[in-house]
Amino acid sequence: MTKKNVLLICGGGSSEHDVSLISAGFIYDQLKDWEDINLYWVEICKDGSRKDKEGNLCELRKSGELVYPDKSIELHFAIPCIHGYPGETGDIQSVFEMMGLPYLGCGPEANILCFNKVSTKLWLDNLGIPNTPSCYVSSLEADQKEKALEFFEKNPDVYIKAASQGSSIGCYHCTDSKDLFNLLEEAFKYSSYVLIEKTIKGRELETSAYEFDGEIIVTAPGEIICPNEFYTYEEKYDGKSETTTTPKAINVPEEVVTLMKKYASTAFKALKIKHLSRVDFFLADDGQVYLNEINTFPGMTPISLFPLMMEHNGHSFKTWLKAIVSKESR
Incomplete structure (x- = not known):
């Protein structure tokens, strides 16, 4: 069997560049020993250059080729592990669409709508999903x-x-x-x-929403427990962070879990999200549920809830990812 060439592209140069590299490292570890593929790590560096894992300069060109000075590699699938621009903004997906290169995650328009908090709220209002005033x-x-x-x-x-x-x-x-x-x-x-x-006084809960065997699966909510009032960038990603995450929140009423799953599934379908997302909620002290935001390519750091909630729900992240690559590679 001919091996598929899979591009894992990361970085991007935005304020979330370094986090993207951490997430890409997690994904790389899931796939690096898979004998059915050749895995190519490419970082879009902060200076705009592209480099592979060994630091060699390379480029993406034409109909989905990874090009070096002395060779060209036809790609069969791409994983755009880029938080913020140009990943969750729909830019890199537009490039892949023009190349005819299949990729993990939703298309350009869904990324644009979900990354912009204003347009997300307009859609949620239209769908009748409560969100923060x-x-x-x-x-x-x-x-x-x-x-x-x-x-x-x-x-x-x-x-x-x-x-x-x-x-x-x-x-x-x-x-x-x-x-x-x-x-x-x-x-x-x-x-x-x-x-x-x-400002909503209450708990910050997150669900993983993903496609599995043709169905949209939404997990029970996990929880971010932050010692400070605000879950800052440093609290999310600093190695000294005291914030903890748990893949299944305790003492959440069953009717609230049901409501969150309903809202997440409705948004996933209506906004045409594909493969994966993390849907974040507030559970206010008065019991009101608010959908806070939708992340179309959630973080994959050691404390990130998306893969933890998937695993806790009984689905292997590695198996899930391999199935998508196998099915959708060109």
Whole structure:
């Protein structure tokens, strides 16, 4: 049998570049000993160059070829393990579409819709899925500042979020109106739209939603237990983080689990997500469930919940990934 050539592309140069490399390392370890494939690690470096695992320069070209100065390798499948730009923004998927190269994860449009917190909320509203009360602004002009201030006066405890960022980048807690405009200005450094969300007091729960044997599977929620009030980038990825994660949250009422599974499945179908996602929720102290965000290529770090929840649900991540590569490679 001819081996399939599988591209594992990572990095990307965004604020989440280093996290992408950690996730890619996890995926690499799942596939490196699989005799049916040749696995090619390519990092999109921060300077824009492309390098393989040995540091050799290479490029992606034409109809899905990995090109070196002295050889060209036809690729059969791609795994875009890139958090943030250009992975979860739909850019790299558009390139693969033009190449005719099959890949893991959803298509360009679904990535675009889910990565932008504003467009995600518009879809959730249309689907009747509760999400955190919010407003968004598109500039720092007077009318937009007035809009933000009016929302803050009704909700004097908010999070200000760059609309198109992940891993808590460009996200700020605001409880004083004197800080509002300065924090908006900071958030605009990361995105052309900024979301202002009411702070929800409660628990932060996550579900894994993925396709398995032709069905959409949604796990029971896992939980992030953060010693600080806000789950920062450092808390997520610093080796000294005191944050813990558990693949199955305790003391969550069964009706809440059922509701979260329903909302996650509905969003997965309607937004045309493919293969995998992590769907995050707030369970407020008053019992209200809010869908917080949808991550179309969740983290795969040692404390990341997506693979842990899949395994806890009885499905091997390695077996699941191999099945997709085997079935969908060209």
